[in-house]
Structures are given as structure tokens and as C-alpha cells.
Amino acid sequence: MATETRKKMSIPITKPALGEEEARAPYESIKSGWVTQGPKVAEFEQAVASYVGAKHGIATTSCTTGLHLALASIGVGRGDEVIVPSFTFIASANAVRYTGADVVFCEIDARTFNVDPSDIEKRITTRTKAIMPIDQIGLGCDIDAVNDIAKRHGVDVVEDAAPAIGESYKGRRVGSNAHQTVFSFHPRKVITTGEGGMITTNDDALADRARTLRAHGMSVSDLERHRSDRVIIEEYNELGFNYRMTDIQASIGLVQLRRLDELLRVRRERAKRYNDELSEIRGIEVPFVPPYAEHTYQSYCLRLTKDCRQGREELMTNLLRRGIATRRGVMASHLERTYTSRYGTVSLPVTEEATRTTMLIPLYAAMTDEEQTYVIDALREELGGR
């Protein structure tokens, strides 16, 4: 039956996978009175670090603040440059600007939508301090290639893995493959703490520094002072920030993390069904996954080709009329006014083409077979078969 004549459904772009257990999780923290960063944050940090195979986790208020903290911890500042793919949520580039450093936008690979390592190499200068590759939409970038370039040029790598918790690269979990990796726990991600982020690293000194800078540069944490049987007068030796996650958020995160593998399994199953059935529709391409990666499908991104019967906005409007939410793919940060006014015109043709032709369709763990059928049928009716 055509979806237009069928009972209209209302399908959001995503739904956070939150249930009774998450609703009950903050109870203990609230009753104990320890609602800011405390024992639950420490437990969540250890749990995430151990899940991704890293030595340390440093929780933050978001991935954006985590990226800023990661850059500040390695001393990125005024006069430095950080190379960032433009095809990303603007937060990645903004985090560089918070440090006073300049953003140098680079190109992506047309198939993976992730950084094109050969383009990074061209943009390295004597001012380059770090490279920030992105694991866009939940697909790991070619981090070995990025690390290799960074090593040759003596620069650092901060991997923006906002959408990629649970992703594997060559069988190694994202979070242990770069000097620092930063995750997001925003509700659009596979697991959430409302807002929240985390840096993971194997570097002891760096982890210490990030923990200090996260809490105003304070020489001892609140938790240490609380647990101490002697009086400790803290010191503030440099300018820090308040990027502390709360125990309320971390207690939700601990439940979400326990559910992560199952949530990923379901998302991958749903994505496989989309891959199989949408490949039959003319004018759209399903996500490309290179052999080294295992996608988290934080979002499911379609590319509209030249054969597509409808333009992207037209298709998005027609799907919305049928009750199906969509979003444009990923933005090209270098085209936003905050960047054009600072850096003028930068030409990144692969990025610009990708941002014009990509579109996200609904995918979430609680999506029913019926909902997914409705989306697939709607696309088939709008666009026709091959």
C-alpha cells in the first residue's frame, strides 16, 4: 500500500534510548547530596576508558568543551594552527578558536566523508600544532594515516570522535588510537548523558593536566579534599575552566554504557536493512564503509546522485509531508559567516559537493520494523526503482 494512502506515521530523526533504569540512575546521587563531579564521574571515566581500551577518561560538560580542553592541555594557543576538516559540525572548528589558534580547513575523501590524509599534508606549515580528524557520522577516519603524518611533522592529534563511541578501526576501539580522543554524549549520539563529553588518552601527564584545567586549574579535586583526613588548601597556578560533568549525568552514562553494545547491534541491523533495500532505489547512494571500519550509524546518511528525481530540499519536504523527519547531511563549516568573515573564501570542492548532496534519514535503536518499512516505501515512492 502506498504510504500516502496508508495511516500517516510520525517518525523523528532520532530518539535517545533512555528507559526506566536511566530514569532511576541519578536517585543515589541526588539522595547523597553529591550532585556535581564526584564518585559517579570517576566511575564513568574508568568505565569508558576501559571500554575503549585507554588508560584515562576525563569527563567534560560536552564534546565541544572536551575538544577545547584537549587542545589547551597540549598548549595550543594564539599563533598556532590546527588542521580540521570543514565537513563537520561547527563545534570542532570553534573549539580551536576558543584557544586563540587559527583553523586551517582541509578536504575530505568523497566516499568516506572523513579527512583526506593527502590533503592534510599539503596544509601543514611551521605554525601547525595539531590535526583534528573527525569520525564523521560514526565512521572512524583513517587514523593510522593521520598519526603517521603527525609523527613525521612533529604535530599532535586530537581525534574528534563525537559520534563514534563503540566504533572500531582495524579491530581497535576508537578512543585508544590517537594521543587524545574526544566523545560526545549529546542525545543525538548513540548513548547520552543529556549533555556531556569525554577525553580518552593513554598519556598520564596529559590526563593530569586536563583534569586540572577542567576545574579552574585547581591543584586538588573536590573529591580528593572531601576524602582527605587533613586540611588541604588548594592552589590555582594557571587559568582553567569549569568543564565538570555532574554525578547526575555520569550515573545515567553508566547505565547507557552497559547498554551500548546492544544498542550498536540494533543500529547496525537497521542500517543493514536500509543498505539492502535503499540500494535498489535510483538516485541515492547508501553509506560507504571501508574494510578497516565498523560504523556506529550515529546517523544514517544518504547521498543523492545526479540521477535523483528530486532535489534534496524537495525530497526532504515531501518526506516531511508524509511525517518523516530528515536533516541535511553535514555542514561545511568554512562556508559559515563566522569563518568567511575571518578567513575569506576557502575552496573545498569535495566538501561543498558533499554538503549539498547528503541527507540524514531516521535511525534509532527503538525504531520498529513498521516505521522502517514506512521510510523505505516512502523513498521508493518518491524516487522510483533503479
Ligand SMILES: Cc1ncc(COP(=O)(O)O)c(C=O)c1O
Ligand atoms: C563531529 C562533532 N564534533 C563535535 C560535536 C559537538 O558535540 P557536543 O554537542 O557534545 O558539544 C558534534 C555534535 O554534534 C559533532 O558531531
